[in-house]
Structures are given as structure tokens and as C-alpha cells.
Amino acid sequence: MKGLILLAILGLASAAVHQHNIQWRESLRMxxxxxxxxxxxLEYQDTLRRASPDVLASLQENVxxxxxxxxxxxxxIGTPEQSFIVVLDTGSSNLWIPGPTCSTNCxxxxxxxxxxxxxxxxxxxxWTIQYGSGDAAxxxxxxxxxxxxxxxxxxxxPKTTFGIASKISADFKRDATDGILGLAxxxxxxxxxxxxxxxxxxxxxxxxxxFTVWLEHRGALNNVGGGVFTYGAIDTKNCGPxxxxxxxxxxxxxxxxxxxxxxxxxxxxxxxxxxxxxxxSFIGGPSSVISGLAKAAGAKYNALEGAYTIACNAQPGxxxxxxxxxxxxxxxxxxxxxxxxxxxxxxxxxxASGGFGPAWILGDPFIxxxxxxxxxxxxRMGFAPSLQK
Numbered sequence: 001m002k003g004l005i006l007l008a009i010l011g012l013a014s015a016a017v018h019q020h021n022i023q024w025r026e027s028l029r030m031x032x033x034x035x036x037x038x039x040x041x042l043e044y045q046d047t048l049r050r051a052s053p054d055v056l057a058s059l060q061e062n063v064x065x066x067x068x069x070x071x072x073x074x075x076x077i078g079t080p081e082q083s084f085i086v087v088l089d090t091g092s093s094n095l096w097i098p099g100p101t102c103s104t105n106c107x108x109x110x111x112x113x114x115x116x117x118x119x120x121x122x123x124x125x126x127w128t129i130q131y132g133s134g135d136a137a138x139x140x141x142x143x144x145x146x147x148x149x150x151x152x153x154x155x156x157x158p159k160t161t162f163g164i165a166s167k168i169s170a171d172f173k174r175d176a177t178d179g180i181l182g183l184a185x186x187x188x189x190x191x192x193x194x195x196x197x198x199x200x201x202x203x204x205x206x207x208x209x210x211f212t213v214w215l216e217h218r219g220a221l222n223n224v225g226g227g228v229f230t231y232g233a234i235d236t237k238n239c240g241p242x243x244x245x246x247x248x249x250x251x252x253x254x255x256x257x258x259x260x261x262x263x264x265x266x267x268x269x270x271x272x273x274x275x276x277x278x279x280x281s282f283i284g285g286p287s288s289v290i291s292g293l294a295k296a297a298g299a300k301y302n303a304l305e306g307a308y309t310i311a312c313n314a315q316p317g318x319x320x321x322x323x324x325x326x327x328x329x330x331x332x333x334x335x336x337x338x339x340x341x342x343x344x345x346x347x348x349x350x351x352a353s354g355g356f357g358p359a360w361i362l363g364d365p366f367i368x369x370x371x372x373x374x375x376x377x378x379x380r381m382g383f384a385p386s387l388q389k
Contacts, residue, residue, distance in 0.1 A: 020231065078116065239385070
């Protein structure tokens, strides 16, 4: 908000649709794999976990993976606007960015300075988010958050509570982003904070209580167009007709049921709970099924790098996922990814849910093939074919 005049204008403005262009950028994991550094990094992570086993036993959120590819969005906060780059993440619900007191691991990050915003409201409550391989902590504040870059069409959301980090772990130091913007439900948020998009829906700032995610195939360069998040409408420009909808089985994550997976001569018909997660770059699932799919594709597991390698020119056929009465086929262009130096990866990883929550994560390979429609109001997911070639 920008004083009483802007508040009056916002009160009179009709609900709208906002398109948020995003960027693709190579992540730290891909850089390290290409440079032969990732095996040493995994050993370092394991050392930290052995030294602090209680950390993994007290997670406040399930692990989000930002380690392979990243699709990044621009936002601004405050008045005048301060700009930040964030991961737009449907697998979490909190927005946080670094603050001025964040020194360790924040040297190259943009930092929010509340003293320079005339619309900032102090909260002061402390928060901590612990991920499987990192964490962030700080205090909460309230201000106007705008989806989109300064000078571009934006969706302003007044009175949004967000985290101002005074501490982020080393895992985020070399990451391409300043912070994370969670797009999932309030029930998943740490401290019960209302997520920015849910806040926009509550304030009736959007035409419909939903958003569409269209992701481009991986680009050849960093910092190039990566896709579009369309808030308040189904994206009919980049997405074909909706194939089907699936009701959410849990309105925390965007969680729903799948009936099976198939690739080549391997199939699994065991029904499972999955989540759609833009913050997860590969497809994660039980090791027995992932290894079966990988073998059928001709991929081999590299234990040192914790990844499946595959010939870059391999054409194993589609990876079929059955959701409801529909089969959704992911083509090799979306599940074989180039790590550089002639090395390609089968975009799947072993995901252990521990018997709690979803057993699978449908990350970016699925979302690149099919636009995902996150119908918050209807508590369902919709899927439409991407129109890109």
C-alpha cells in the first residue's frame, strides 16, 4: 500500500489476471556435477547430518529440492520498491528474503531494508524454517509484496506477512536466488503465516482463485525466459484444453492420487499420493520404482553423485503417469536433462517419505510437459498439454 490514496484505488479496482514471467537458470547442483565437485559436496552434507542428527528429526517443513534446475521469478517489496529474485515454489508456503543483519552466506544476496519502506509494519515474531539440507531464520514483517519486476505489470498484495532472514545456511549461499516464495496453502505455512497468493485471493484481487504454471523446456543459456505463472486464470495461450482434473487429497501441499507409472517394459500399478511441486526439479519417488523406471530407460545410477546418468541421445519412449482415468506421457526431452560436458541425467531421484505424507513428488519434468492448474478454490489440480514444441 502507498498511503490512503493507493488504498482507496485498490479498494475500487476490479479483480484481475496477472502473468508472471519467469527465468530459467542453471543451479548449483548442475554446476558442481559439470565441474566434478558434487560427490565431495554430498560427502560434506552427510558429515553435517551425522554431526547434527537432531536437525533432521525436527523438520518444520518437508524437504524442498532446489538442486537441479531452477525457475526464478522477480518480486518487489515495500515503498519504494525493493527488488528480489525468488524461487516460486508450490511445495512450501512461506515467503522469506534476507535482511540487513544477514551477513553469513548472504554476501551476494539482495537484502530487504525495512527502514527504507514507508509501508512497512513491524511484527517482530521470530521464525525458523529447516529444510533437509539447510535452514533460514529471522523475524516477521508486513508490507506490500508485488508479483513481477519493478517497471513491469505487477500484482500488488498489501498487508502481506513475510520473513526477513537474519541467518541462512551455507546451502543457500551459492544459490541463484535471494529467497523463496511459497505458493501452497496456509495450513502448511510455518507459524500459520498467510502466504502472499492466498492473501491476494482473500483480498479478492484475482478473477479466479487459481493459477496456472507453464514451464519452458530447458533453455541453452542462463537468465533466459523460463515460462509463465498466470495468477487468476487458466493460461490458454501456452496451454491446450484441460485433459482432466484430480481432487486434492490434502490441501496442504498440492497433493493428489496417482494410479501408476510406466516406462518401456516396466510398470508399477500401486496407487500413491503425490504432490505437484515447482520447487523440485526432478521426479522423486520410492527407490524400487525409480530404479525400475531408470533401468527401463537405460540409465545407470552413479552413487558418488546420487544421480542416474543416461546417454544424451537416448530415446527410451515416454514415461506414462496415470492420474484418474487419464494417462499423461512425459517425453524424453523433459526427463533427460543435460548436465554439461557431454553428461546427461535421468531426471528422477529416490524420495523417502518415511511413511508420512506423499510418496512421490512430480516436479518440473511433469510440469514442463503438462501445464499444471492449481485450483485453490476448487481444491483440485488440472492438467493441460503444453503447446511448446
